[in-house]
Amino acid sequence: MNDQSTNIWQYKPWWCQPWSILLTGICIIAGSWFVFTKLWLTTLVAVPILAWMIFFLIIYPQQMQAYLSKINSSDDSSN
Numbered sequence: 001m002n003d004q005s006t007n008i009w010q011y012k013p014w015w016c017q018p019w020s021i022l023l024t025g026i027c028i029i030a031g032s033w034f035v036f037t038k039l040w041l042t043t044l045v046a047v048p049i050l051a052w053m054i055f056f057l058i059i060y061p062q063q064m065q066a067y068l069s070k071i072n073s074s075d076d077s078s079n
Contacts, residue, residue, distance in 0.1 A: 006068040008061050018057055025053045 009017055032045040 006065045006072070008064045008068070021053055021056050025049045 014020065028049055029042065029046045033042045036042065
């Protein structure tokens, strides 16, 4: 029997937690604004950073939770 948790954040180090991903992304976007004060440049920086944040905070956790749930249910059914 495998009682593996489906909470992916339990398996990640402190620097890869939701709060650190959000803080890093916000600091990079805000930093680009404070350094360059140009909307087009800040937008150019923000688009890939926001895509990165959406992937790691929304898409990846959902996919990993579904995968771990499937693994856990197949382990339970094989016993």
